[in-house]
Amino acid sequence: MKAGFIGTGSMGSILIEALIHSGALNPEQICAANRTPGKVQRLAETYAGLTAASSNAEAAAGRDVVFLCVKPLEYMRVIDEIRPVIEPAQIVVSITSPVLLKHLEDQLPCKVTKIIPSITNYVLSGSTLCIHGERMHPEDKEWIENLLTHISTPVRVSEAYTRISSDLSSCAPAFLSFFLQKYIEAAVKETGISSEEATILASEMTLGTGKLLTTGGFDPVSLQKRVRVPGGITAEGLQLMEQDLDGMFNRLIGITHAKYEEDLEKVEAVFTTKKQ
Numbered sequence: 001m002k003a004g005f006i007g008t009g010s011m012g013s014i015l016i017e018a019l020i021h022s023g024a025l026n027p028e029q030i031c032a033a034n035r036t037p038g039k040v041q042r043l044a045e046t047y048a049g050l051t052a053a054s055s056n057a058e059a060a061a062g063r064d065v066v067f068l069c070v071k072p073l074e075y076m077r078v079i080d081e082i083r084p085v086i087e088p089a090q091i092v093v094s095i096t097s098p099v100l101l102k103h104l105e106d107q108l109p110c111k112v113t114k115i116i117p118s119i120t121n122y123v124l125s126g127s128t129l130c131i132h133g134e135r136m137h138p139e140d141k142e143w144i145e146n147l148l149t150h151i152s153t154p155v156r157v158s159e160a161y162t163r164i165s166s167d168l169s170s171c172a173p174a175f176l177s178f179f180l181q182k183y184i185e186a187a188v189k190e191t192g193i194s195s196e197e198a199t200i201l202a203s204e205m206t207l208g209t210g211k212l213l214t215t216g217g218f219d220p221v222s223l224q225k226r227v228r229v230p231g232g233i234t235a236e237g238l239q240l241m242e243q244d245l246d247g248m249f250n251r252l253i254g255i256t257h258a259k260y261e262e263d264l265e266k267v268e269a270v271f272t273t274k275k276q
């Protein structure tokens with residue numbers, strides 16, 4: 001199996017490194033290209049056998065699967081560069097939400113699928129969202145999901161729910177880290193505990209909570225119930241959060257979805273202009 005990667009920024013390099021570290025791919029199976037060549041050359045120096053391509057077409061030609069890991073407004077340029085070398089049997093994988101499957105299927109003659117990874121995949125954890133295109137056969141879907149199983153839990157979602165699913169699996173590591181950062185800063189300010197000690201405690205707590213919620217038989221409600229000793233300290237804290245965070249998550253979803261709509265319009269304009 002041969003894999004091509006176009007764009008080796010934050011997410012492209014996370015995917016490459018996770019697939020290598022998990023044993024899913026050998027560096028010899030990977031050919032990657034990036035606009036700024038230094039980034040892909042560094043990967044080739046770190047992982048002997050990985051090919052640094054000198055063009056996007058070279059990274060795409062003859063690969064079983066080609067991951068497009070650029071930002072939404074760069075897609076059209078990359079597609080124009082790879083279209084001449086793409087064959088119908090190849091699978092092109094997009095990793096960004098505002099570029100819709102219909103855009104990719106209109107522009108490319110091959111099988112197309114969308115996966116939304118997460119920074120958590122770097123430690124072979126978290127989900128990858130899978131939204132398969134019309135040309136993907138059941139065995140293609142199974143094949144790509146098997147590959148992703150090495151670095152994540154693949155979860156099939158409908159394209160209509162891409163944004164909220166991606167908020168929960170891909171944006172939320174940053175949202176949760178923000179919550180922890182604010183908690184740690186307040187702990188340091190209010191009590192004098194060192195930032196290092198507070199960070200270790202908060203991080204270990206996050207890992208343990210994740211395990212309880214995935215394999216420990218708890219859901220968010222039952223976990224709170226177990227910790228919230230009647231008449232105890234946690235109950236006081238939860239009551240404060242209930243009041244102060246009222247409506248905050250609805251506003252958060254409103255904001256991410258508004259930005260998504262804006263991105264969708266920009267992407268639509270690029271792909272529509274191209275079609276005319």
Ligand SMILES: NC(=O)C1=CN([C@@H]2O[C@H](COP(=O)(O)OP(=O)(O)OC[C@H]3O[C@@H](n4cnc5c(N)ncnc54)[C@H](OP(=O)(O)O)[C@@H]3O)[C@@H](O)[C@H]2O)C=CC1
Binds near residue numbers: 034078096117
């Ligand atoms: N970061 C995350 O947690 C997640 C990101 N995503 C999606 O992944 C996509 C990429 O995000 P991210 O990796 O964070 O962004 P980055 O900016 O870190 O990476 C994008 C990379 O694409 C390269 N690039 C741009 N244009 C071209 C081109 N024409 N040919 C080849 N390479 C090109 C850039 O090169 P250069 O070095 O020149 O800038 C850069 O290295 C986004 O669409 C995002 O929505 C999805 C899930 C999670």
Ligand SMILES: O=C(O)[C@@H]1CCC=N1
Binds near residue numbers: 166170171
């Ligand atoms: O912030 C972003 O646009 C990307 C999408 C999901 C996570 N990061």
